[in-house]
Amino acid sequence: MGTEIPLSYYLIVSAMLFSIGTIAVLVRRNALVIFMGVEMMLNSVNLTFIAFAKYRSDLDGHSIALFVMAVAAAEAAVGLAIVLNLFRHKRSVNVDDATSLRH
Amino acid sequence: MLIKSTDLIALLPFFVALVAATVVILVDVFHRTDKPRAYVAHIATAGMVLTLASVWYMHGNVEAGPAFGKLIYHDGFSTFLNALFVLAAILTIMVSPRYLREHGAERGEYYALIILATTGMMLMAAAGDLLMVFLGLEIMSIAIYVLVGFFRADGKSAEAATKYFFLGAFASAIFLYGMALIYGTTGGTSLEGIAAAVRASASSGDNVLVHMTDDVNATSTLDPLFYIGCLMLLVGMAFKVALVPFHMWTPDAYTGAPSSTVGFMATAVKAAAFAALIRLLFIGLGVEATRIDSQGWVKMLFYLSIITIIVGNLMAIVQTNVKRMLAYSSIAHAGYATIGLVAAGYTGAGAGISGYAGASSVLFYLLTYTFATLGAFGVLSYLGNRHREVTTYDDLSGLGYKYPAIGFILVVFMLSSAGIPPTAGFVGKFHVFRTAIVAGEISGDNSFIWLVAIAFMASVAGAYYYLRVVVHLYMKESNGEVPVLRSKLTGFALAISAFFTLLIGVYPTPFIEIASDAMKDFQGVEVAYGPQGETRAAGLNVLPEEDAAKVEANTIRIDPIVAPMPDQAPESHDGHGH
Numbered sequence: 010m011g012t013e014i015p016l017s018y019y020l021i022v023s024a025m026l027f028s029i030g031t032i033a034v035l036v037r038r039n040a041l042v043i044f045m046g047v048e049m050m051l052n053s054v055n056l057t058f059i060a061f062a063k064y065r066s067d068l069d070g071h072s073i074a075l076f077v078m079a080v081a082a083a084e085a086a087v088g089l090a091i092v093l094n095l096f097r098h099k100r101s102v103n104v105d106d107a108t109s110l111r112h
Numbered sequence: 113m114l115i116k117s118t119d120l121i122a123l124l125p126f127f128v129a130l131v132a133a134t135v136v137i138l139v140d141v142f143h144r145t146d147k148p149r150a151y152v153a154h155i156a157t158a159g160m161v162l163t164l165a166s167v168w169y170m171h172g173n174v175e176a177g178p179a180f181g182k183l184i185y186h187d188g189f190s191t192f193l194n195a196l197f198v199l200a201a202i203l204t205i206m207v208s209p210r211y212l213r214e215h216g217a218e219r220g221e222y223y224a225l226i227i228l229a230t231t232g233m234m235l236m237a238a239a240g241d242l243l244m245v246f247l248g249l250e251i252m253s254i255a256i257y258v259l260v261g262f263f264r265a266d267g268k269s270a271e272a273a274t275k276y277f278f279l280g281a282f283a284s285a286i287f288l289y290g291m292a293l294i295y296g297t298t299g300g301t302s303l304e305g306i307a308a309a310v311r312a313s314a315s316s317g318d319n320v321l322v323h324m325t326d327d328v329n330a331t332s333t334l335d336p337l338f339y340i341g342c343l344m345l346l347v348g349m350a351f352k353v354a355l356v357p358f359h360m361w362t363p364d365a366y367t368g369a370p371s372s373t374v375g376f377m378a379t380a381v382k383a384a385a386f387a388a389l390i391r392l393l394f395i396g397l398g399v400e401a402t403r404i405d406s407q408g409w410v411k412m413l414f415y416l417s418i419i420t421i422i423v424g425n426l427m428a429i430v431q432t433n434v435k436r437m438l439a440y441s442s443i444a445h446a447g448y449a450t451i452g453l454v455a456a457g458y459t460g461a462g463a464g465i466s467g468y469a470g471a472s473s474v475l476f477y478l479l480t481y482t483f484a485t486l487g488a489f490g491v492l493s494y495l496g497n498r499h500r501e502v503t504t505y506d507d508l509s510g511l512g513y514k515y516p517a518i519g520f521i522l523v524v525f526m527l528s529s530a531g532i533p534p535t536a537g538f539v540g541k542f543h544v545f546r547t548a549i550v551a552g553e554i555s556g557d558n559s560f561i562w563l564v565a566i567a568f569m570a571s572v573a574g575a576y577y578y579l580r581v582v583v584h585l586y587m588k589e590s591n592g593e594v595p596v597l598r599s600k601l602t603g604f605a606l607a608i609s610a611f612f613t614l615l616i617g618v619y620p621t622p623f624i625e626i627a628s629d630a631m632k633d634f635q636g637v638e639v640a641y642g643p644q645g646e647t648r649a650a651g652l653n654v655l656p657e658e659d660a661a662k663v664e665a666n667t668i669r670i671d672p673i674v675a676p677m678p679d680q681a682p683e684s685h686d687g688h689g690h
Binding site: 020027030031034040043044047050051053054057058060061065067069070073076077080083084087088091092094095097098099104107109110 | 247278285293364
């Protein structure tokens with residue numbers, strides 16, 4: 010099998026993915042890009058779970074990753090519908106245009 | 113994990129609620145579109161009443177304990193909160209039909225979504241595993257995202273849904289990452305497993321990660337990743353509870369969402385988040401809290417509650433929109449409830465009588481807060497119609513004379529929110545503040561006096577914006593016609609809320625006892641704390657027995673309500689509590 014990749018490599022990659030996702034959510038103003046950021050955060054979580062599960066030889070982490078994917082799919086369905094509805098009203102998916110509630 | 117057939121009974125309320133949601137959707141599908149469909153709401157109400165009955169059945173007939181290998185617990189705590197969620201759902205469903213028809217959004221899935229959200233909340237209150245907390249959280253949140261954006265034709269509703277969705281999903285992702293880190297460092301997601309890992313590391317000084325990092329000389333008691341994970345879990349929950357500084361979504365989401373939904377969001381969703389927080393903090397991180405010189409989450413919640421109370425109240429003062437004011441006020445209320453959690457943490461979360469008193473004061477506070485807040489948003493949905501919206505203080509001017517009953521009911525809710533006797537809100541606040549002072553006395557920590565003093569001053573300041581509603585209702589000239597929806601069902605729901613708000617205000621003892629009984633058989637804590645001797649040997653700050661006796665005596669001396677005798681006759685409770 011050759012040399013194993015150490016656990017820390019996986020953790021560093023997933024932490025980087027999580028940070029990139031967080032920055033996307035906080036910095037970008039396009040609703041779809043923000044959404045991609047959230048999805049990236051969820052996938053980094055999956056990577057963390059699976060890396061830990063493999064190194065612990067424990068199946069729990071794998072099954073949790075499946076749960077996370079199912080929830081992410083449900084969230085994507087609802088989230089895209091919500092963004093679409095916003096677009097119908099504002100003709101834009103820029104969250105900075107959604108300011109009618111501040112008064 | 114071996115699943116016993118007896119485990120299935122623990123799922124009874126979930127089954128009933130899911131069947132109710134399915135029936136509601138199916139009935140709505142087969143409905144001819146041009147007729148009014150108020151009866152769908154009646155079916156939904158009946159389904160929720162059946163769920164309440166099943167919760168009641170479980171309480172009387174099923175022994176408290178874990179099910180499905182400790183994935184969920186059935187105990188007094190889950191029973192109390194399930195009943196609270198279902199009550200909130202029933203009141204919300206009763207308030208909604210006329211309001212939805214008026215705004216052209218009378219669709220059956222509204223009720224199904226309320227029921228599904230309630231199911232998620234029940235799962236959060238019963239959760240014994242981080243995965244179950246997460247699933248409950250998502251089942252609830254996804255339904256609520258849709259409910260916030262339910263007025264599809266209204267741009268504000270769409271905008272509120274967008275903001276709520278993005279911040280909610282963001283918070284879920286943070287929560288999940290924390291969960292992953294905790295899984296990695298403790299080897300599981302079960303709350304009791306986490307507690308056991310924390311305890312093991314505290315007693316042996318070993319690093320839980322030792323066999324993974326091959327660092328035999330590790331001296332830290334737990335990997336730093338574990339603490340980062342805990343922090344992220346708390347941040348994720350703080351988003352849902354709307355503690356400052358994680359509250360940014362609240363004012364916008366509450367302002368734009370349908371009023372009937374907002375009442376549900378502000379009460380049941382918040383109560384569910386508090387329920388999961390109590391499970392998480394007391395079972396999973398309970399031992400951690402009692403470690404000498406390391407009161408991690410307690411200190412964090414201590415400061416969060418202070419800034420939440422201050423910011424919530426100050427921001428509410430400057431609002432002109434009543435819904436927005438109520439949004440900030442709900443943030444402040446979350447801060448008050450957090451004081452109870454802090455008090456429980458200081459005296460050993462879940463351990464000993466004072467820890468239970470702290471948690472049961474939170475439960476009681478949530479109960480009082482639920483009726484007043486649901487009612488206040490219910491009144492807002494009752495006033496006005498699709499042409500004339502009632503949103504600002506000026507819109508309320510003179511309504512107290514025009515509609516005496518609805519004016520009186522709104523005054524009751526406002527007095528309760530402000531914490532003025534003889535309403536439920538007063539007793540709730542009093543109970544939480546007193547628990548905090550008792551906790552301060554027990555732990556010898558003066559900072560509690562400051563916490564309560566700040567909370568008290570902030571709630572005095574808060575009276576300003578609540579009473580402003582009353583002033584507008586009765587002391588300002590009416591400006592123009594304001595129609596009301598004239599729905600008997602809505603009026604009935606509002607009357608029930610007002611009745612309970614007043615009843616708990618004048619006769620709180622039975623309700624306080626229910627809340628304190630709910631904590632009595634709180635599951636999982638014994639395992640988390642282990643035998644007293646072993647815990648003490650591990651260097652944990654658990655009170656010695658003579659001190660525990662003192663705590664008990666002290667608690668009773670200050671007020672009997674904190675530790676009511678179960679066999680006391682009701683008449684012996686006269687003369688205290690208000």
